[in-house]
Amino acid sequence: MREPKDINILVVDDEPALRKAIVFDFKKKGFNVREAENGKLAFEIIKSEKIDLVLTDVRMPGGDGIELLENVKTRDPNLPVVMFITGFADITVEEAYDKGVNAVFSKPFDRKALLAAVLRAVSAKDEQWQARKTERLDSHIQLPIDLVFTDLKTSLQGKVLNIGRGGFFVAIKEPTVAVESKAHFNIKFQEGSITIEGTGIIRWVRTQGDEDLPSGYGIEFDSLSDLSRSQVIELINTLKTKSFIPKS
């Protein structure tokens, strides 16, 4: 695990009091912190300095967080971005994950949860996957998902399942389980004998599907079985996804 002193964080918010409070808190934890008051200034810093993670607000005059996210992901899809949104923001949680954010927080946010999300996002790829250990399944599971597909390609084309860097979308006709609930998944692809088994957290729910996007759940990987971990890494490398949790 990397030490905070080796991690460069860029905090982007137009509200100076909150921005400085976040900067103060991360500096206190030992991180190197840079700050910018809008997305345009932030992107200039990203282009000229080594930044390991971006923490950004959405609404900012002079370059918003969505434009910044798009620019960051075009430049480097692997640079982690954590976004602050409100219930009235110009981007939904679903869209934010699809655009590649590693975590979404509503203001006001829990600072300990924010720190944990930052540490998870900046840990090396291998460590991220190692951290997703197999855990004993217990009674906290609120959504069991057992699916068998012929092959991965057909399931993706049929918009039933889509896999991103940090999670997956699964189409469900009438989703009833709430956001933040825990899911257990066991997804098998007969061709190639691929099995993805583990647990995840429901990050968003689409209750009403349309022609292009079906209803279902956006689920972040929480734990993966040993076999699944290597298969998921291989799938992600093959798919070269920019989405953290894809919309469909």
Add this chain to the structure above:
Amino acid sequence: MDKNDGSDERQFLHDMATPLGTAMLLTDSYIEDVKARPNVISEEVNQLTEIYAALEKLNKLLMMRREVLIKRGVPSART
């Protein structure tokens, strides 16, 4: 208010979230510092914890109101 006269309630709640978030973050951080001191004064920790609890209560009320407005489909002038 510098951005809002209060007539757009969704925007008003959105604008409230930032100063409230600042207060919560700084208070929580300060409580952590006070608790880490060699000679902790429990009364000081208790009072600070009460302040944080009050801020959390405000946050919960704000979130409840936000949900009500979203469910009603109340539009915001800025969205």
